[in-house]
Amino acid sequence: MLSELRTMWEVLKHTFTKAETVQYPEEMPYLAPRYRGRIVLTRDPDGEERCVACNLCAAVCPVDCIALQKDTREDGTWYPEFFRINFSRCIMCGMCEEACPTYAIQLTPDFEMCEYDRQNMVYEKEHLLIDGVGKYPDYNFYRVSGMKTASKDKGEAINEARPIDTKSLLP
C-alpha cells in the first residue's frame, strides 16, 4: 500500500518535468556530422569525380544495393560509367564509406528520403553526385596515387619517391 502511494507521488512529480518528445517535423533533431544517412558521391577539389569504380563498395555492401560499371577516360583515369544505389535496400551501415579508397562515397546527415513510388528509391549517379568535396576538402586521389595519368608521370605524385631506374648503375 505504501509503495503504491509512493509510486503515485513519484508520478505526480512528473507534472513539472519537461516532455522528452522532440516535435519532429517542426523541431529537427540534432544529427551529428558523421551521422549515417543518405549516401552521396563527392568530387575532388578540382571538380572531378572522386570515384574510381574500384567496386569495393559494391563488394562490401551487405545488402548488395550498390551497382556500378567501370570506364576509362582519355587521360587514363577511371570513373564509373553508371553508379546506382537502391535505397529501398540500403541499411545505412556505412561500410561502403569505410571501404572506399578515394573518399568518394560518403554518408550524410539526411534521412528524409521517403517516396510514394518504390522505383524512385533507386538513385542513379546524377542523383548521388554532389558538387562538393564532402568531409575531406583537400583530398585528390590522382595527386597522391602513383598511377600515371595524362597530367602527371610516375613519381610526380605528392610524397612519392622518384621511380628507381633498374637499368642504371648510378645511385
Next chain:
Amino acid sequence: MSELMPVILSLTILIGGVAGAAILTWFERRLLGVWQDRYGPNRLGPFGIGQVAADMIKLLFKDDWVPPFADRLVFIFAPTAIVVAMMMGFAVVPFAPGMMIIDVNIGLLFFLGMTSLAVYSVLLGGLASNNKYALLGGLRSAAQMVSYEVFMGLSLIGVVMMSGSFSLVDIVEAQTDVWFCFSQILGLIVFIIAGIAESHRLPFDLPEAEHELTAGFHTEYGGMKFAMFMLGEYLGLMLISCMIVTLFFGGWHGPMLIGDWLPPFFWFSSKVFVVICFFVLLRAAIPRPRYDQLMSLGWKVMLPITLVNILVTGAVLLWMEGVA
C-alpha cells in the same frame, strides 16, 4: 419554469455527458502524457482538442459489423445498456441546490442500482460475442463486479448513518460544516477502490486486460458499438467522480474555512475535475493486479474494513446520542 427545469437539465446532461466523455478521452491522454513525460495528442487544433472530432469521425464511419457467429440481438443490445444505465445514474446527482433532475429519498440506492445494471452490458457483451477472449472478459467482470458491489454499498452505510438519509441532497446538506471525507475516511478509500473496479478502469480493468485478453469483453466490437462501450466507461468515470464529491467532499459546498463565496456549481465541478485527475493519476501510476490478488483484496481487506467502519461509526453515533 420549475416544471421545465428537469427537462432542460436532462437535455443538458445528455449532451453534456456525451460531450464530456468525448473531451475526457482527449484530456486523459494529454494528462497521461504529462505524467509520462510526453505530449499525447497535440496535432489537431489548439492543444490537440481536434483529436476528439477526428476520433468521432473515424468511429462513425467504421463498418457497423456484427460477427455472423454472435448472438445478434444481445450483441447489439449490450453496448447500449451501459450508456443508458450510466446516464440514468446522473439523474440523482445534485450539481447545485435545485439543479438536479430528480430528488428522490432513495437517491443513493438508485445510483447503486444503476451502476449495477451496467454490469449486464459487459456480461452480455462478453457472452454474445461468442469468442473465448470476450467470454473470459465477461466472466471476470461478472465476478469482479459482484464482489466489489458488496462493499461499494456497505462503504456508503457510514455516510447514510451520519446524515440519516438516503437522499443525496440531505447528504450534501449534512456536510455543510464538516465533510464526510474526515470521519468516513475508511469508507472513502473503499468507495474509491470499489468505484474504479465498478467502472472497470485501470488499474482494475481486468475484464478488458489487453495483455491477456486482447480487448476482453469488447474484442468483437468495432465502430459505434465500441464507441458506446467507451462512452459508457467514461460516463461511469464521471458518475463515480460526481458521487465521490457528493458523498464525501461536500458536494456543492465550498471548501471549509474558505466558504461558499463562489457559485455552488463551480465548487462541484472543480471538485469533480480534481477527482477525475486523481483517477487518471491512478491509471498512470498503478499497475494492474493479478486476478486472484484483486479478489483477495476485495474479500480479505476491503470487506473487513467496511464492516469495521460501519461498526465504529454506529458505536460513535450511539455514544454521541447518549451524551447529548
